[in-house]
Amino acid sequence: MGSSFGRCFRLTTFGESHGRAVGAVVEGCPAGLELSERDVQAELDRRRPGQSAVTTRRAEEDRVEILSGVFEGRTTGAPIAMVVYNRSFNSAPYEVVRRVPRPGHADLSYRLKYGHWDYRGGGRASGRETIARVAGGAVAKRLLSLIGVEVLGHTLEIAGVRAGRVEVEHLRRAESTSVRCADPEAARLMEERILEAKSQGDSVGGVVEVVALNVPPGLGEPVFDKLDADIAKAMMSIGAVKGVEIGSGFACARMRGSEHNDAFYLDGGRVRCRSNNSGGVLGGISTGMPIVVRVAVKPTPSISREQESVDLEEMRGTSIRVEGMHDPCIVPRIVPVCEAMLALTLADHAIRAGVINPCRVHPL
Template identity: 65%
Template sequence: MPGNTFGHSFRITTWGESHGAAVGVVVDGVPAGLELTEADVQKELSRRRPGQSEVSTPRSESDTVEILSGVFEGMTTGTPISMLVRNKNANPGAYDYIRNIPRPGHADLFYMEKYGFRDHRGGGRSSGRETVGRVAGGAIAKKLLSSFGIEVLAHVIELGGVKARQVTVEEIRDNVDRTVVRCADMEAAEKMLEQVRLAREEGDSIGGIVELIATGVPEGLGEPVFDKLDADIAGALMSIGAVKGVEIGAGFDCARMKGSQMNDAFVMEDDGSVITETNNAGGIIGGLSTGMPLICRIAVKPTPSISKKQKTVDMSSMEEMDIEVRGRHDPTIPPRMVPVAESMLALVLADHMIRSGRMNSEYLLR
């Protein structure tokens, strides 16, 4: 199975299954000289881990990370960094009943069709637990970017039909982790939580929208023609399970705008620099970063594992049947998607920073 590696100059390869012994990642391309500890990675993994609240699966995992290579005396050595997280609360037997029964909304049937075999234990590689490796690698990318003044943030702006008001970057920093739904608009967060509770009571699930913002991104990141910055970001975010749509800047609203409304006019700053007056482009024009905040949003579908009856087929008897999915599942995905989305955006930005020649060991060690 190819397709487990992401990136060019800064690369991650994730591995492991939802109910196997462990999950993890190998990160290659990290410059030597970055101060890094397990605590730096653990901070991000703890934001992603299951069992934190009523909006996540009750599966209880500490997601304790072990750095096996690439770090010596608290500094990256420039060699591949291998990280492991052991599955402590796996329950593979709970999935025996779906060995031959594909769950609606899941990749079960199509893994079986493609490979002739599948890991039915919670979806194996297609499980959301695969994102542990992404977040561990993204934690390194985020720390690397912070050395250059780049910050990556995400927050839930819509959940179960409840929309948050527009908030500032400062509000995102201060509020996003204060509520279990990770919405920086605290009033909307309460209404979102009500929708989560209602969906759980009904045996159903809800989807939503996560917005990402990167500040401090310099001009000129991106490699036209096919490695445009926005193309790589879209590919990174769409690679996350449950993401069904990506928009950057004005996004789909641009289809309903005139050129005079969409275009970001250029103006002079007091220091003589030229910037855009607005940011409908979301910080990217022609595949290159503009120096303005990078803004994108992802549409996240409802959790496919629900206890309501759904139609499926027993592949052993080839008979239609109803299924009520049992087990431990999130009633909604966007709140736990926040650190995952941040990680994927950080990975793209770190990769392009290195490719642009702006990020190297000499800078970190000086």
């Protein structure tokens, strides 16, 4: 079912939205890395709903337990299993989607492919699956911090409102707004647009930007395992993500070579780029410039407005009005998920490139 990601640093996720639990198994994390439930919980708390007026009021506490792979506060090199029990859910509103699929969600395709599947709360296709990604990403972030790599995400656009230019050093400000946007005026407008859509029983989408700083040159493998190819796969594997750009992205199609090429210069013996249209990757290999990724997120499919659908038991046309608590905009909550997926990809490639020792983080 494609539940694993990564080659040397590998995340496997398990669990369904309304099943007993969701969780992650991380394989390939070297021994000796300091890791606690608190480290993982801090990242999970950023993904949790119910944090502001623009997210759903669903009460999900999402307490993580580390079951294995950590001894005396450090990883042992063994698989790290992490679990979050599902404690607060109501499956009743989902009975209908078994036979009447929600437009825009995965109900139809799961039914056509598997016939028998856990449709409650969206099952494996629920946003709750991303708890496991964020937990795995927390481990990857800690590992990357050993080589000075930092991964930061923020909201660039929601419902057509775009943030003004934000300097990298100000990106952390994004955490203080309800929509995770570092431009306070744009954040206010974004919140307005989300609440407006919500009051109309509708939803909106947007764009998330994720940046990785201090990435060493040399991560990524020619030909099929290019760093940008793996980043694109990582991001596209997140539910509701419909597009990925690296560096200048689609804008490159309208630029000239003289504009798009990032000129090189020497900075204390290191080659640097004057601009970063390549988004920190050339030929699929990191150059040492920041990795810059943008992700297009679609409007939340579950909306309370009446929509056309079909009854697959009676094979007739019908309509559906989705009940339950859904975010009118997924963008703010997807930011930590995108950070996690970038961190997982970079950790995997850092081990593959020999930048991080696969066995232990400290020499003997």
